[in-house]
Amino acid sequence: MNSSELKIYTHNLELFYGDAQALKNININIDEKKVTALIGPSGCGKSTFLKTLNRMNDLIPNVKITGDVYFDGLNVYKEYDIVELRKKVGMVFQKPNPFPMSVYDNVAYGPRIHGIKSKSKLDEIVEKSLVNSALWDEVKDRLKKNALGLSGGQQQRLCIARVLAVEPEVVLMDEPTSALDPISTLKIEDLMDQLKEKYTIVIVTHNMQQAGRISDKTAFFLHGEIVEYDFTEKIFSNPTDKRTEDYITGRFG
Amino acid sequence: MAAESSVSIELKGKEKKGSVSHFMKKNKKNMGSILEKIIENIFFLCACMAILSVVTITVYIFAKGSPAIFKIGIAEFVFGMVWMPTSGVFGIFPMIVASILATLGAVVIGIVVGLFTAIFLAEIAPGWLVRIFRPAIELLAGIPSVVYGFFGLIVIVPLISEYLGGAGNSLLAGIIILAIMILPTIISISETSMRAVPPSYKEGSLALGATHIQTIFKVIVPAAKSGILAGIVLGTGRAIGETMAIILITGNTPLIPTALTDRIRTLTANIALEMGYAHGLHQEALFATGVILFIFIMILNIVLNAIVYKKVNQ
Numbered sequence: 366m367n368s369s370e371l372k373i374y375t376h377n378l379e380l381f382y383g384d385a386q387a388l389k390n391i392n393i394n395i396d397e398k399k400v401t402a403l404i405g406p407s408g409c410g411k412s413t414f415l416k417t418l419n420r421m422n423d424l425i426p427n428v429k430i431t432g433d434v435y436f437d438g439l440n441v442y443k444e445y446d447i448v449e450l451r452k453k454v455g456m457v458f459q460k461p462n463p464f465p466m467s468v469y470d471n472v473a474y475g476p477r478i479h480g481i482k483s484k485s486k487l488d489e490i491v492e493k494s495l496v497n498s499a500l501w502d503e504v505k506d507r508l509k510k511n512a513l514g515l516s517g518g519q520q521q522r523l524c525i526a527r528v529l530a531v532e533p534e535v536v537l538m539d540e541p542t543s544a545l546d547p548i549s550t551l552k553i554e555d556l557m558d559q560l561k562e563k564y565t566i567v568i569v570t571h572n573m574q575q576a577g578r579i580s581d582k583t584a585f586f587l588h589g590e591i592v593e594y595d596f597t598e599k600i601f602s603n604p605t606d607k608r609t610e611d612y613i614t615g616r617f618g
Numbered sequence: 619m620a621a622e623s624s625v626s627i628e629l630k631g632k633e634k635k636g637s638v639s640h641f642m643k644k645n646k647k648n649m650g651s652i653l654e655k656i657i658e659n660i661f662f663l664c665a666c667m668a669i670l671s672v673v674t675i676t677v678y679i680f681a682k683g684s685p686a687i688f689k690i691g692i693a694e695f696v697f698g699m700v701w702m703p704t705s706g707v708f709g710i711f712p713m714i715v716a717s718i719l720a721t722l723g724a725v726v727i728g729i730v731v732g733l734f735t736a737i738f739l740a741e742i743a744p745g746w747l748v749r750i751f752r753p754a755i756e757l758l759a760g761i762p763s764v765v766y767g768f769f770g771l772i773v774i775v776p777l778i779s780e781y782l783g784g785a786g787n788s789l790l791a792g793i794i795i796l797a798i799m800i801l802p803t804i805i806s807i808s809e810t811s812m813r814a815v816p817p818s819y820k821e822g823s824l825a826l827g828a829t830h831i832q833t834i835f836k837v838i839v840p841a842a843k844s845g846i847l848a849g850i851v852l853g854t855g856r857a858i859g860e861t862m863a864i865i866l867i868t869g870n871t872p873l874i875p876t877a878l879t880d881r882i883r884t885l886t887a888n889i890a891l892e893m894g895y896a897h898g899l900h901q902e903a904l905f906a907t908g909v910i911l912f913i914f915i916m917i918l919n920i921v922l923n924a925i926v927y928k929k930v931n932q
Contacts (some may be wrong), residue, residue: 433754448829449827455825456822462818464823464837465841474823475827475828476835478826478836
């Protein structure tokens, strides 16, 4: 179908919060170095699905997961050490969540916990990550200042830099621009376009235009199921399922 | 009165109703604002009582205590090695050392045990265990100090005597009891401040591949730092001011300790032990001991305020 390599795929993935089923029979192939958008109404399971990919659901008590998630051909829940997995599958959250420490320390946090101590090496990683997250020019003179003093958009790009510093292969983004103003949003979208040259990006978004602008493929979630998954152009111009059409034309959701 | 006027309004019809009810509203608002003012002033008076007490205590202690310090001589008083009121020799240096050592020892143990307990309660323990531990720790905070002293006397002092020799009433006994006494303060304030750390910090750290323990020590504890420090300073204040338990278990000998099993007398114990029968310069010297203690407490409070101030400015 296309030349892309398969990065992540799931097989009959199901997830329960206690007795409530949040994901039903999810089978999806995510291509390497592409942007995959997950859309759907609130509570449809798209964020939950995103969190199965780096096992952030492990934090929530009473979660039961059946089926399999494969990352680079290995089973995420059976064959990966969780630390190793999260190094390779980074995550950017809905609300920017920089740590209450300096800009530099935020970016250096990941490399440091993974054992890098050399100051020159850390300097290099910090600069590279901030350049790649299009933040370097804005913060290069205030690396030692507290990150909480940055604007919301800058904080979110700092969080992206923090993820890039660990050199992941996949970046998961959970509505990364929903708390940001339009200009910051645009900057992050531009950034994603650059990032997909090196990284596989999976993004959850409520913003239909955003999904249309940035993604190569789009999956439409509804009530814990994937209704339709196809190339973004196809989903937005000629959806197969009536429910997808209703949703993207704003008839519900 | 209100009922009466509303009746008359109904009788007089719609036209006047508007203006009268408007007037009533305004009147009611005035009444309300007067009541507000009265209540605000009651609050103000209550606040004054606390301030007044602090000012009175400060002035009184310094007024009563300072003359003795100058009569004895600052250096002789603060650095004097001998306390013999009957011979008119008033040196409190051994007691200053004892107070500092006992407090320091207690705070070191208290920080380690208290911080780890707080981490356990805030981050690691399952809910049901927290529901058992927390009330137990709160109970610890409510036990009167004389009971701590009694416990020290019948349990800790004999244990020290048996395993380390000596009579048992010692610096070590004081450190242990003080450490237990300041634990609830350190634990509850540290736990509260760690629970106040936004969960998003924790998620962010874990998502980067950090382990739970790494996340605790590199993100959660630093983020809760000012609260934890405040807890430690408050605990220190409690330890340095503690009197009753200390009198019962430390032997009260005013000499500089050379070993953990030596007897000590703290500044607080000195005042409490002798105030009952002291008079003249001896009594003034006890007030002067209070001045020194007061200065210690003030320094601690300044440190605490600096910490809180720093937090606000972050």
